Amino acid sequence: MRQQPSILEYRRGRYLKLALLLTAAVIAVYAWHEPPVVYVKPYGGTWLGYTLGTLGALLILWLMLLGIRKRRYRSSLGTVQGWTSAHVYLGVSLIVIVTLHSGFEFGWNVHTLAYVLMVLVVASGLVGVYAYLHYPTLMTKNLGDDTLEATLLKLGDLDRKCRRIALDLPDEVNAIVNKATRSSARHAPLGGTLRRQLAGERVRCPTREACAALIAMGAGYTGEQAKINGQLVSAMTRKSVLIDRVRRDLRYRALMEVWLYAHVPLSFALLAALIAHVVAVFYFW
């Protein structure tokens, strides 16, 4: 099966070319432009400054529209893939445009606040690009042919199986198995808080502990008991492998999601700072 081109390769990098062209043009005009001599320092209020500022503001508004466009399933205004591709490239070119608009002048004020927020939004967006390019491959590799749902069903089966096998073994083994199978849900839920999700398989896992305990106990068994314990260890180990796989999957899913918790609120903060910046500049013109 031919692999889908990623958003970065959309239409053979159509928007990469567009963004490069835009950036090059902006840099060229900035280099050519000679600000009027009355400005003892660089300044966003020259004709080029206003042009770059307007361009940057319009770009920010358009970039934020992606949040609306991706929810309009019936819209035929380009594809969401194309929008996202353009969103990424033009978003990065915003750094250049806005930096030149600032004329490299920064201070402790709303104007620089807007700039810093813009940089943070773009940076968090780049984290997102990395996540979208990197984690789906890892997720496929992690789960293989299985789906998350199938793996969970298998886990359920293994739990029953472990409990069934343990019936023929001493009480302490039963206690261990019960703790590892029944209480998984209560004490060590898969997923859970964001921190647990991001921790992945690095959480304290009752199943893993049960495996170790069963192997230790099994050393003292002989004959039929040893054989049954062997089966139990085998099932429990398999469960441990699957459970780690699920946790890893959830970790990838969380990583693909978590950057948006910075990207989206920061971009709204940026919108507010942008409005404040524009109003402040013309309020006290």
Next chain:
Amino acid sequence: MQILVTTLSDGPKATVHRDQRRLTGTAFAVGRGTQCQIHLPDARVALVHARISLTDAGALIEASPHRVVHNDREVEGAKLAVGDVVEVGPYVLIVEPPPAGIALALSVRVSKRVSTKGSMALYRVLMRASRASKRRLSYIAFFGVLGLALLAPIASDLFEGQTMRALGAGVIQVWNPGPLARSHANFAHECRSCHQMPFIQVRDDACLACHAQVREHVPKGDAHGLVAMVLDESRCAGCHRDHKGRAMTPRAQQLCTDCHGAVRHADMPRATDFAADHPKFRVPRIERSGLKFNHTLHLDPAGVRAPREKRTVLGCESCHRPERDGARMAPMTMEKHCSECHALAFDPQVTRRQVPHGPVKEVETMLREFYARLVLGDIPPDVKPPRDLPRVRPGAAPTSEERRAAMQVADERAQRALRDLMQTRAVCSTCHHVSRSGAEWKVAEVKVTRAWMPRSTFPHAKHATHGCLSCHDVRGSRRAEDVAMPDIARCRECHAGVAETPGKVASDCATCHRFHGGKGPWHTARRGRS
């Protein structure tokens, strides 16, 4: 070869539904994919989970890379014998005794030992909705920033009052794009002192409220046409930009040459750079000061005759002293600079007294009073009255006839003394041009040029390292009409244009000129001194 597959499923009322199929071939796929001959639809089964193949040696099941449970043992493959139980995911495959003509008989049913549903609930899935939602965070971020960065400053600007002012002074600073010039910094929190109206550019009125003394570049009425229009439309802020953190007076040459490189006017030649393109200095050829003065005589290296010493050697600084600001030369006066040598004695045989240095009328009055007093017999001790002077006898009351005669004598003496000063002894006319019309003596008005180049500034103090003569060469000058001003070539020996030139001082327009005429001492109108 054929195999028989019997699928058992739960029917209604604890009955079992049997579905038998015969399959022909030697290899059969087992899996959840619909292409598999033995189709086991469940998520726990792989797409193609295993293959059952018929060989001469018997039936085999191969699952690699997956696994099946064969008689309770997890294996990648196994040989199938009658009675074997194979578990694939939730399914149980049992090898039955085959009927005649059939190579392998399998019964397939769903295991009672595995869950068919509800496992998801067991592992309460998964991403428990975190309390943080992007939407809520976005609202907080948006309105938080909007409130602090926009609404609070506007509120502090619009609503006055003590509290608001105290709060607002800090809040509005978040809008400040940069520190103010030093002289404006003390009212930095009063945005409205310059930005009088919201959304309207800073107006000149705001600047002129304090800078009332600033003069126009060209006085109103002196400019016409396009020039007047351009000057009219120029704002203070066109050149003076604050919030840039330093002095707000730009001195870039381009500010001048934008206009002065284009202006064509007889009175205002083009100028774009001091070294390359600057009109010649327009200094009068001769000075009409109304005085007589011989520099050579005064600067005689052997000295001039002086009343107390035998000879005094004079230098430039004996008369020309810079004013306290170091810019211009202080004006010279008769009393300070000349009178020590040039005494105004009017009748040396009679008295050492001198006439005042002033208008002819004053001198005349003083002389008449002096002689009248002598004629009336009132002789001061420092006066030796002339022998030929007719005098009224002291102590006797003179008749009006005698008085008139005495006054006439006094007047005649006074007139004679005046003629002596003006003409015969040439006391006044040593320095002044004196003429006579009828009975009246006239002294030419004195108009010494104070500033030869009134449109430029020239700080003498800064040029003190060079001798006076290097610019003002008065050697050989014998007339007051001689002008000893340097020409532009002399200035260019040291001063280059804006371009850095080795060994020269880079000079732009503002080195010598001021935009707001009239501020510096050189811009007071050209005025003569009486």
